[in-house]
Amino acid sequence: MRIAETVTFGGGGIDRAADLRKDAAALAAADADAGSRYLPLFEGRPLVAETGLGWMPKDELPDGCGEPVLLCRDAGITRFAVEIGAGALPAGSEALPGRTGLAFSEIRAVMTRLTPADAECAAMSRAIFGWHRSHAFCAACGSPSRVVEAGWRRDCPSCGAQHFPRTDPVVIMLITRGNSVLLGRSPHWPDGMFSLLAGFVEPGETIEAAVRREVMEETQVRVGPVSYLASQPWPFPSSLMIGCRGEATSEEITIDPVEIEEAMWLTREELRDAFADAHPRVAPARAGSIAQFLLWNWLADRLD
Structure with missing residues (x-):
């Protein structure tokens, strides 16, 4: 089907920057770069602005954000997603305190008005954080696992098993x-x-x-x-x-x-x-x- 990739969440054409996931120095540099941008999610809902996703610099992120997950490189900008932990905001919160024009939104409510790249990033973010929440413990031995490779792998320090996101x-x-x-x-x-x-x-x-x-x-x-x-x-x-x-x-x-x-x-x-x-x-x-x-x-x- 020639127009297959025009489906929502498809055809964003983003560079997922897989080469950065194992490069600790490059990741640290990207994290410290003032030009990098972060997408906060709360309860599986991304932050959305009037014109698209609510990307923000690291120094403007709210309190309670967890470890960032690398999403992509986009026109020289490294993009990450962060999840705001339970308890950092009241359950069901839609607004981000101190910020106007931004709201946490269910993806299905806004997916048709996002650009293909933003839609792909939103889908990727929700899926990867959902995987982390359901795979906090090693499937082989039951011990707590830890996040590595910029969010794209979990390792078990107890038995050495490695776990990767699944679809x-x-x-x-x-x-x-x-x-x-x-x-x-x-x-x-x-x-x-x-x-x-x-x-x-x-x-x-x-x-x-x-x-x-x-x-x-x-x-x-x-x-x-x-x-x-x-x-x-x-x-x-x-x-x-x-x-x-x-x-x-x-x-x-x-x-x-x-x-x-x-x-x-x-x-x-x-x-x-x-x-x-x-x-x-x-x-x-x-x-x-x-x-x-x-x-x-x-x-x-x-x-x-």
Whole structure:
């Protein structure tokens, strides 16, 4: 898909500066550089300004920030992320004391108005700090582990094990049959919210097999040829959404009520109405999601 990297959180083209992660002297110099910039996060929410992310110099960071994580090099500027610890601000705080025009925001609320580079940095920051919170102890021996390589590794001083950030692969499927696309909804979703079917790739499974298995498990619809379209990092908490297209070889739907609440075939004309918020049952897909991206481009015949 030629426009695959225009999906939200993709195509930022940033230099992740992996060469700096093991270079203690270069990292110290970047940390001391007045031109370096830091992105504070609180409770998984980045600081956001009216024009983008709320980048700030180190000497303006609030109290209670943890160890910085290296994000990237951008036009000569080294960028880091820092997480404000629990207790440094009241739970649920949106404002940063003493700073106007800045607020901590849920990424999904602002992702469509960030630049591609800022969106990628925001997603990276949320995912990496989420990994640190869930991997504070060694998976091999249970001892506390420590952060190394500018936040991109954790080492266990007890048994010597090394732990690296992980991403969970998830297939999300544009399943079509003729002029219709298959949509489903989970029980806890808001009224009117439908999306493409999706599910985690299991150990020892190919992407194509995961697409066919998930669709069969959730709807009993059989899928034939499968092809890759696009991917999207989805840091809620740490998924990589692998967008695929599949051609259904059967039509009858029998849902698994444990997995989904409802599934339906929607024609192109009905999907067009849904995007225009004119469908009686289906609301517009969430802007910025890969589901919305794939559905919109299928509707516009731009999947090549």
